[in-house]
Amino acid sequence: MSKELETAVQAAKEAGGITLEKFGFLSETDAHLKEYKDFVTEVDRACERRIAEIISAAFPEDGLLGEEEGMAAGRSGRTWIVDPLDGTLNFIHAFPVFSISIALRDETGSLAVAVVYQPVLNELFTAEKGQGAFLNSRRIHVSSRTDPGHLLIATGIPFKEYHYLDAYVSMLKDVARGSAGIRRAGSAALDLAYTACGRFDAFWEYKLFPWDFSAGVLLVREAGGAVTGFSGNEDVYAHHSIVAGTPHTHPLLLAKAGEHFREHL
Incomplete structure (x- = not known):
């Protein structure tokens, strides 16, 4: 596992821990309207801050594009793309379908690293370009169904x-x-x-x-x-x-x- 993937996994798991601390305990005042039918909570922001801290500490030259904080330009040509809580409305309603999503685009614009973490089920999806995709360290494949x-x-x-x-x-x-x-x-x-x-x-x-x-x-x-x-x-x-x-x-x-x-x- 590359340092990039290790960093993304660490960031996703720490953000997942933040979500689980508050999952099911949000009040109506904890959810704020960003724009029409688009909500954000302090949990979203806390997750993104923690993810950004971990990535920036490991790769200070890289840029970061987050859903909540926007774009922070880097000098390396690489960009981390982060959704700190994908499924915020589900989270607000204590519907247990949400995830943390972290990807890295390299200096050529190609996707190089991916992590999607579902904290409720503790399911960690990972991939590196040319290395296959995995769920909790077991290789995965798309379905073979045709009917x-x-x-x-x-x-x-x-x-x-x-x-x-x-x-x-x-x-x-x-x-x-x-x-x-x-x-x-x-x-x-x-x-x-x-x-x-x-x-x-x-x-x-x-x-x-x-x-x-x-x-x-x-x-x-x-x-x-x-x-x-x-x-x-x-x-x-x-x-x-x-x-x-x-x-x-x-x-x-x-x-x-x-x-x-x-x-x-």
């Missing part, structure tokens, strides 16, 4: 912007008819991690940010899957839409995204 009647697909439902709601509902109907079921858990990082380990057969969501998907993208790719934007572009930073899946499910879901979101691409 449409057995496919479980994850998604994210629009909750702030509605100009593409009709396109989303149209695609949702199409995917529902061609699969065994659809799940909306509320943490894109976990949706991607679960796709990497075969719990989900594919995942799609329109309008995500780098901290939502960066670690999960590397996990899926290192687990043998494919991830692109809705346009099919492998540069997921060019357009903040994600289609992730297996060699079988990714092209099927990508075709549906291209059909239903044609006007938005």
